[in-house]
Amino acid sequence: MAELWQLTLHEARAGLDAGSFSAVELAHACFERIGQVEERVKAYVTLTENHALQQAEAADKALAEGRGGPMSGIPVQVKDLICTKGIPTTCSSRMLENFVPVYDATVWEKLAAQGAVLLGKGNMDEFAMGSSCENSAFYPTHNPWDLGRVPGGSSGGAAAAVAADEAILALGSDTGGSIRQPASLCGVAGLKPTYGRVSRYGLIAFASSLDQIGPVGKDVTDCAIALNAIAGYDPRDSTSLNLPATDFTAGLTGDIKGMRLGIPSEYFVEGMEPGVRDAVEGAVKELESLGASVEPVSLPTTEYALACYYIIAPSECSANLARYDGVKFGYSYQDTPDMWQAMETTRQQGFGSEVKRRIMLGAYALSAGYYDAYYLKAQQVRTLIRQDFARVFEQVDALVTPTSPVVAFPIGEKTADPVQMYLIDVCTLPINIAGLPAMSVPCGFSEGLPVGMQLIGPQLAEERLLNIAYTYEQATEWHKARPGI
Amino acid sequence: MPLERADVEHIAALARIGLSEEEIVTFQEQLSNILDQFELLKQLDTSEVEPTGHAVELNSVMREDEAEESLSAEDTLLNAPRREGDLFRVKAVLEE
Numbered sequence: 001m002a003e004l005w006q007l008t009l010h011e012a013r014a015g016l017d018a019g020s021f022s023a024v025e026l027a028h029a030c031f032e033r034i035g036q037v038e039e040r041v042k043a044y045v046t047l048t049e050n051h052a053l054q055q056a057e058a059a060d061k062a063l064a065e066g067r068g069g070p071m072s073g074i075p076v077q078v079k080d081l082i083c084t085k086g087i088p089t090t091c092s093s094r095m096l097e098n099f100v101p102v103y104d105a106t107v108w109e110k111l112a113a114q115g116a117v118l119l120g121k122g123n124m125d126e127f128a129m130g131s132s133c134e135n136s137a138f139y140p141t142h143n144p145w146d147l148g149r150v151p152g153g154s155s156g157g158a159a160a161a162v163a164a165d166e167a168i169l170a171l172g173s174d175t176g177g178s179i180r181q182p183a184s185l186c187g188v189a190g191l192k193p194t195y196g197r198v199s200r201y202g203l204i205a206f207a208s209s210l211d212q213i214g215p216v217g218k219d220v221t222d223c224a225i226a227l228n229a230i231a232g233y234d235p236r237d238s239t240s241l242n243l244p245a246t247d248f249t250a251g252l253t254g255d256i257k258g259m260r261l262g263i264p265s266e267y268f269v270e271g272m273e274p275g276v277r278d279a280v281e282g283a284v285k286e287l288e289s290l291g292a293s294v295e296p297v298s299l300p301t302t303e304y305a306l307a308c309y310y311i312i313a314p315s316e317c318s319a320n321l322a323r324y325d326g327v328k329f330g331y332s333y334q335d336t337p338d339m340w341q342a343m344e345t346t347r348q349q350g351f352g353s354e355v356k357r358r359i360m361l362g363a364y365a366l367s368a369g370y371y372d373a374y375y376l377k378a379q380q381v382r383t384l385i386r387q388d389f390a391r392v393f394e395q396v397d398a399l400v401t402p403t404s405p406v407v408a409f410p411i412g413e414k415t416a417d418p419v420q421m422y423l424i425d426v427c428t429l430p431i432n433i434a435g436l437p438a439m440s441v442p443c444g445f446s447e448g449l450p451v452g453m454q455l456i457g458p459q460l461a462e463e464r465l466l467n468i469a470y471t472y473e474q475a476t477e478w479h480k481a482r483p484g485i
Numbered sequence: 486m487p488l489e490r491a492d493v494e495h496i497a498a499l500a501r502i503g504l505s506e507e508e509i510v511t512f513q514e515q516l517s518n519i520l521d522q523f524e525l526l527k528q529l530d531t532s533e534v535e536p537t538g539h540a541v542e543l544n545s546v547m548r549e550d551e552a553e554e555s556l557s558a559e560d561t562l563l564n565a566p567r568r569e570g571d572l573f574r575v576k577a578v579l580e581e
Contacts, residue, residue, distance in 0.1 A: 098564075099564055100563065100564060102556060102560040102561070102563055102564075103556070103560075194541070195539070195540050195541045196541045196543070209538060209539050209540070235548065238543075238546040239539065239541070239543060239546075241541065241543075301529075303525070304525060304526055304528075304529060306522065307522050307523045307525050307526050308526065310519060310522065310523070311523060311526075318500060322501075325501070326566060327565075327566070327573055327575055328564070328565060328573060329564035329565065329566070330564070330566070331566075332566030332567070334566070334567070337576065337577075338576070339575070339576040339577065339578055340501070341503075342576055343501050344501050344502060344503035345503050347500075347501055347502045347503065348502055348503035348504065348505075351502070353508075353511075356500075356502055356504075356508070356512070357512065357515060357516070357519075359500045359502060360493075360496045360497060360500050360502065360512060360516060361516060361519060362500075363496050363499045363500040364492075364496045364499075364516070364520075367496070367499060374523065376536055377526050377531060378526065379536030379537055379538060380529075380531035380534040380535070380536050380537075381526055381529060381531060381534075382536070382537040382540070383531075383534050383535055383536060383537045384529065384531070384534060386537060386540060417518075418515055418518070418519060419518055419519060419522060422519075422522075433540065434540050435539070435540025435541045436540075459540075459541065
């Protein structure tokens with residue numbers, strides 16, 4: 001039998017329900033694995049072993065008494081910007097290094113209530129700003145497929161932990177690709193739900209109109225089970241959608257005959273690595289052989305999405321991060337009698353370069369005289385991007401694109417030039433701008449490194465995306481590949 | 486559009502971020518490069534386009550104005566860098 005830490009969520013579920021092993025044994029196995037590889041991968045900011053074992057014991061008790069649920073005893077990593085009561089939540093920032101939330105985020109409250117076991121908090125780019133996990137104030141996370149390379153970001157800890165079998169499941173967040181891009185670079189599955197599908201209450205805000213929490217899993221079924229556990233209306237999030245509950249596993253039929261898939265040429269960008277193109281084109285052929293029809297489509301506003309995003313996201317960020325003033329919580333510089341100097345020094349010392357860059361960019365775009373030229377203009381372009389997607393979704397059921405134009409790149413390669421780093425997210429940003437659901441699943445390798453295929457659907461089409469991904473997964477073996485670490 | 490040094494200092498003041506000399510120089514160049522990328526948007530005629538704030542249609546969300554349980558003063562102050570009793574301690578805001 002495989003080691004317990006190698007199991008998928010649904011395999012672990014079956015084993016726990018059958019009594020083949022206990023939740024405590026499963027949690028121990030995950031910590032044993034963490035002990036083997038974490039020193040090299042650095043996917044966690046905080047490990048919560050004692051807490052986890054208590055939760056696992058409670059899960060075993062619930063299972064023994066027939067009170068178990070889909071998440072009972074499942075060990076998860078939670079990205080370190082999702083508030084966990086009594087457990088440090090740092091956003092991988094000096095600013096929040098000693099911050100201990102006094103309440104749980106809704107997603108963690110839901111998972112814990114369903115019996116999930118918290119292994120620890122996942123490393124990330126500081127305040128979720130970055131595409132490589134190198135902006136963590138503590139240490140970069142390493143890609144389990146090649147420790148000299150980045151895992152992607154900002155949910156790099158989530159993707160690396162799942163790829164290295166350091167967690168059965170991880171929760172990430174996605175503002176411009178932060179779930180899908182690291183999932184792609186680490187060869188695992190990641191789902192960014194429709195904006196409003198999952199509550200953002202207790203998610204430390206970066207760009208509120210774009211942020212969305214979602215799962216990173218070992219396969220598509222695991223993502224569907226996780227979405228079941230975290231989705232749903234929450235009165236504490238005013239942008240939460242009030243929809244009837246859905247069982248996202250029910251639509252995993254393995255049948256996509258007659259599905260109309262669009263291939264937007266604009267996503268096969270200049271500078272895309274040939275190995276990525278080959279893998280994604282191969283996946284499109286596979287989907288066609290499974291009964292889907294494939295047609296070219298065009299999203300002409302794609303080239304404007306990067307500029308649109310880098311006005312909207314920093315603008316929202318500059319407003320959201322104004323709260324870090326050294327008064328109510330977080331790092332506080334005190335060594336001056338002057339209030340303004342204390343605040344400016346607090347923010348100078350508490351924030352890393354990328355966070356400062358984005359706050360300043362946003363402050364500029366929102367400032368007197370520039371608001372119309374930048375922020376208003378970007379919001380108008382946002383409308384055009386939405387309309388573009390609405391038009392193609394009258395023609396096709398879903399879109400297939402690469403998730404990232406490149407595979408995992410060497411640590412340090414792109415840190416000097418922010419624009420080069422921003423360009424990596426060119427295929428994922430438009431989806432957040434339009435509030436759409438999208439997922440990344442492994443579809444091959446280029447020079448030994450994983451390639452991800454992105455599936456994009458209209459709003460609330462998660463079931464359809466999951467079934468396309470599931471059908472593809474059933475016909476291929478990519479999701480079973482694991483790094484030799 | 487290249488930013489002047491004074492622009493960077495102005496933005497930093499707006500954002501209440503102290504910057505070192507080195508940071509001012511670096512940000513002046515980097516922010517200018519990023520702003521250059523934004524010029525592309527001028528190609529699009531948006532004179533007749535309504536702006537989008539949120540991608541999902543939502544009307545104003547209101548609830549009944551009823552008292553609910555909220556965080557205790559103790560919990561609220563738990564992460565305070567400086568406190569005095571049940572208060573956040575701050576530096577003098579008003580000049581004498």
